[in-house]
Amino acid sequence: MAIFKKIHTWLxxxxxxxxxVDKRLTGYLLPRNINAWYSLGSVLLVIFILxxxxxxxxxxYYVPDADKAxxxxxxxxxxxxxxxxxxxxxxxxxxxxxxxxxxxMLSTLFMGSYKSPRELNxxxxxxxxxxxxxxxLTGYLLPxxxxxxWATTVASNSAGAIPVIGPYLVxxxxxxxxxxxxxxxxxxxxxxxxxxLIIASFVGLHLFLLERIGxxxxxxxxxxxxxxxxxxxxxxxxxxxxxPFFPNYLLQDGTSILIYLxxxxxxxxxxxxxxxxxTAFIPADPYKTPAHIKPEWxxxxxxxxxxxFPSEVIGLLVQGVAMTFLALLPFIDRxxxxxxxxxxxFMGCFVGGILLYFAMMIWGHFS
Amino acid sequence: MQTxxxxxxxxxCLGGLAAAATALTAYPIFNYLAPRKQTSGExxxxxxxxxxxPGGAKFFDFRGSTGVVIKKTNGELVxxxxxxxxxxxIVQWENVKQDFLCPCHxxxxxxEGIVISGPPPRPLPKLPFHVAxxxxxxx
Numbered sequence: 401m402a403i404f405k406k407i408h409t410w411l412x413x414x415x416x417x418x419x420x421v422d423k424r425l426t427g428y429l430l431p432r433n434i435n436a437w438y439s440l441g442s443v444l445l446v447i448f449i450l451x452x453x454x455x456x457x458x459x460x461y462y463v464p465d466a467d468k469a470x471x472x473x474x475x476x477x478x479x480x481x482x483x484x485x486x487x488x489x490x491x492x493x494x495x496x497x498x499x500x501x502x503x504x505m506l507s508t509l510f511m512g513s514y515k516s517p518r519e520l521n522x523x524x525x526x527x528x529x530x531x532x533x534x535x536x537l538t539g540y541l542l543p544x545x546x547x548x549x550w551a552t553t554v555a556s557n558s559a560g561a562i563p564v565i566g567p568y569l570v571x572x573x574x575x576x577x578x579x580x581x582x583x584x585x586x587x588x589x590x591x592x593x594x595x596x597l598i599i600a601s602f603v604g605l606h607l608f609l610l611e612r613i614g615x616x617x618x619x620x621x622x623x624x625x626x627x628x629x630x631x632x633x634x635x636x637x638x639x640x641x642x643x644p645f646f647p648n649y650l651l652q653d654g655t656s657i658l659i660y661l662x663x664x665x666x667x668x669x670x671x672x673x674x675x676x677x678x679t680a681f682i683p684a685d686p687y688k689t690p691a692h693i694k695p696e697w698x699x700x701x702x703x704x705x706x707x708x709f710p711s712e713v714i715g716l717l718v719q720g721v722a723m724t725f726l727a728l729l730p731f732i733d734r735x736x737x738x739x740x741x742x743x744x745x746f747m748g749c750f751v752g753g754i755l756l757y758f759a760m761m762i763w764g765h766f767s
Numbered sequence: 768m769q770t771x772x773x774x775x776x777x778x779x780c781l782g783g784l785a786a787a788a789t790a791l792t793a794y795p796i797f798n799y800l801a802p803r804k805q806t807s808g809e810x811x812x813x814x815x816x817x818x819x820x821p822g823g824a825k826f827f828d829f830r831g832s833t834g835v836v837i838k839k840t841n842g843e844l845v846x847x848x849x850x851x852x853x854x855x856x857i858v859q860w861e862n863v864k865q866d867f868l869c870p871c872h873x874x875x876x877x878x879e880g881i882v883i884s885g886p887p888p889r890p891l892p893k894l895p896f897h898v899a900x901x902x903x904x905x906x
Contacts (some may be wrong), residue, residue: 457796486796
């Protein structure tokens with residue numbers, strides 16, 4: 401142990417690590433009534449790291465060429481030792497990431513944490529949500545199966561409903577008139593370099609804002625700190641008699657991460673094909689559209705919305721308006737009250753929105 | 768001291784669990800990245816003798832490496848490993864000079880694989896071969 405002490409002292413003299421730990425970890429106080437929902441951000445951070453690691457590992461054997469992509473994925477699944485494990489972790493992880501992201505957003509909405517002064521935190525989180533959906537969509541094409549080919553055809557086609565530039569936009573996204581080898585090239589580049597870089601920077605920004613503004617206190621449980629924010633100048637939301645982030649809340653983060661990993665491993669090892677329809681196992685055939693092409697569960701509501709409206713432009717417009725409303729929510733909802741039971745209008749929209757989303761999703765699944 | 772030993776014990780348990788989890792993660796990743804086993808470990812390579820013109824050479828893959836058979840102007844055959852013993856480049860057969868040149872650092876070998884000049888520390892290893900019915904079999 402003496403050697404560790406010596407290394408610690410050596411580093412301490414040069415970098416002042418203790419100071420950082422004291423200020424940013426032990427001295428960083430969170431509200432005393434903070435609950436487990438606040439740890440979903442840490443869970444997402446772990447999922448993102450897992451996706452990065454498994455993604456880099458898949459790149460070792462994956463070949464981004466329309467003629468070889470499906471074969472290379474088959475080799476990863478059947479021949480490379482533990483290739484199935486790496487791929488299943490990546491594929492299941494992407495679905496779980498969207499699920500946990502939705503929970504993270506819902507808890508933020510429910511507890512009113514998006515409210516002033518945390519507008520920027522909500523906005524960066526909302527952008528992150530869209531970036532993750534974009535990553536899922538671009539990654540979906542890469543195995544070059546019937547499922548991925550036709551899902552991409554349908555998804556990229558919806559951009560065509562945009563007036564004037566629509567048809568050209570579709571061609572630009574695909575790199576040709578139809579989904580084909582050029583589409584694979586551009587989706588691959590976007591999926592493995594551009595989006596991960598942008599997501600990583602937004603994660604950094606999101607965390608910086610969290611640290612800077614301070615963690616919001618949940619609107620229920622014992623209330624021992626009042627927000628000091630008055631809006632005249634920057635003030636960090638300190639919780640003077642709260643609990644330290646390290647080690648107290650990090651333990652909650654660890655617990656949530658382990659619960660997540662348990663659910664994640666259960667799916668990977670017991671039902672890895674939970675999110676895979678049979679068309680995921682057939683190589684892409686541009687001349688044969690399979691019956692009942694449907695998107696992944698998290699796009700089902702959008703898919704059904706497009707089908708419900710007679711005109712595609714209106715269908716897209718409705719979704720655009722809904723997403724813009726959600727993005728700008730903290731600028732629209734200016735009330736100071738954060739307790740869900742004291743915000744009846746918000747709660748009505750909240751529950752109604754969730755029910756509508758699930759209804760559209762189930763309708764989309766069975767239609 | 769009671770609480771202290773309890774803390775140490777729990778710390779050891781946690782450390783053990785962390786080590787087990789690390790091993791469980793590292794094992795699949797290591798196997799995933801480890802080089803695949805070469806099946807051509809003990810194989811032989813055959814080709815017709817007429818493939819090699821007099822004074823010429825034929826290069827071929829041999830057990831995951833490169834071999835060469837040359838036919839000297841007097842018709843005698845020599846089979847050698849074509850991997851330069853200096854830093855592992857593949858030597859070239861120079862038809863005009865009737866010797867091997869390694870282009871990387873100018874090592875020269877006789878048709879028998881013996882070093883003439885340059886940095887190579889050892890001669891090129893000889894490969895076992897036999898000729899039957901006009902077919903050369905190396906290995």
